[in-house]
Amino acid sequence: MxxxxxxxxxxxxxxxxxxxxxxxxxxxxxxxxxxxxxxxxxxxxxxxxxxxxxxxxxxxxxxxxxxxxxxxxxxxxxxxxxxxxxxxxxxxxxxxxxxxxxxxxxxxxxxxxxxxxxxxxxxxxxxxxxxxxxxxxxxxxxxxxxxxxxxxxxxxxxxxxxxxxxxxxxxxxxxxxxxxxxxxxxxxxxxxxxSDNMLLVTVLAFAAFIGGVFVYNKVSRPVFAMGLLILLLATLGAVGGYNIWIQ
Amino acid sequence: MELLLIPLAGLWSMDRSTAFNFMISRPLVVAAVIGGISGNFIWCFAGGILFEIIGLMDMPVGTRISRDSTFAAFVFAYVIAHLPVVTTEYCFFTLIIAYVLVFPATYSIVFTRWINKKLYQRSPHRESFLIWTGQAIAFARGVIVYAGGAVLISWLIEYAAGRLIVPSVSFLWLVIFFCFLAGYFSGFLTASMRLKIALLLLGGAFAWLIL
Incomplete structure (x- = not known):
């Protein structure tokens, strides 16, 4: 004990x-x-x-x-x-x-x-x-x-x-x-x-998955981290435009 | 109830770097707990999933310090839980801010290890003192960096809310982003490409047909 x-x-x-x-x-x-x-x-x-x-x-x-x-x-x-x-x-x-x-x-x-x-x-x-x-x-x-x-x-x-x-x-x-x-x-x-087209969305999700696997195999980690950040910012810009700040 | 987040921030910081090792500090758990306490559970949890997957690939092998994904989850969940109205746009905006701020937050771990080193060099044989001082430093880091940082960023976003136009981003975009990260993470797992795709489709079919 x-x-x-x-x-x-x-x-x-x-x-x-x-x-x-x-x-x-x-x-x-x-x-x-x-x-x-x-x-x-x-x-x-x-x-x-x-x-x-x-x-x-x-x-x-x-x-x-x-x-x-x-x-x-x-x-x-x-x-x-x-x-x-x-x-x-x-x-x-x-x-x-x-x-x-x-x-x-x-x-x-x-x-x-x-x-x-x-x-x-x-x-x-x-x-x-x-x-x-x-x-x-x-x-x-x-x-x-x-x-x-x-x-x-x-x-x-x-x-x-x-x-x-x-x-x-x-x-x-x-x-x-x-x-x-x-x-x-x-x-x-x-x-x-x-969603208008669920099939398209499913294909897109699958493509994103394959893209992720591809990026893992071809891109180094620091480049991935920077790329991810750029991707996020670029999407933000592309979707909404560049004029973020207004009066 | 919200005040509970202050000691929790300290405990999460300890679990991440100096004590317990129970994984209570994983982004998924942190985001879910904050979402459960403060509200907006599903949004907090969605952010936790993304930071968890990024964190899973970042193993603390040897002397390497992995990026502080606990901080990202804490900040994201705290901000989202305190937004008067949650929209996908603000979730996305907060996600970016939290991800960027992970880097200075990780540096705070480097700093605490430097303090520990200096303390050790001064009195290497006072083991009890060194261990408990180190625990106190880790706890203080959590309170200052996690809780303090989250409150500060929450104020900043609240201040910017009236002045900022955040572009429209759909929830679907977050799901697609999750798929991309999941694909990236699965590259880290050991299986042939064909097997990975077969298992993925099998899992999808299982969820679709049975669940």
Missing amino acids: ANLISIFLLIVKSFFYQGNYNTENMQGTGFAWLARPILKRRGITLSEEHDKELGAYFNTNPSFVTALLGIFLKECQNGNNGIMAKNAYSSAFAALGDSFFWHALRPLLCFVSIFLVLYVSPWGIAIYPIVYGGFHILFLFFGGLVGSVLGLNTITLFNRFRFKEWANIVDKVSIFIIGALIVKGLEYSSSYEA
């Missing part, structure tokens, strides 16, 4: 560990802030050199910080170099997190919650933070447990889940939902203003 309470408190504490996020040691201060009390409680003393490096550069996906903390503590307890393990595995877990949380879960929840809001209830928006937050806490909990038991083998276990393949499936589901959303958008627009 005492163990569960301490894990719960560690998870709550980890919600805030990025407080000192900066351009020099990134999340290093936060990692040291999480690790130091546990090291003290377990009676682990770091060498002077390692103690200095505890708060040095560290950057990973926030959902995997407890997994890295577990690996670090396990290595320290075994008399190995915990700092090296922390540094070596932070990038690997960052890549895992980017792949699962940023690339797969976030787009999926975005389109699912839009779908739910438009088709079911405005409360559908709650799905986004609840499910994402649920996965975040789940990974913090199991990551911490697994990390402190398996040590360096933790990454092997996580790799078995094949997060990259999840992302591939989720991507396809997202495109399917986009199709449903476009139809809903066209339905909304026809309720706002009567």
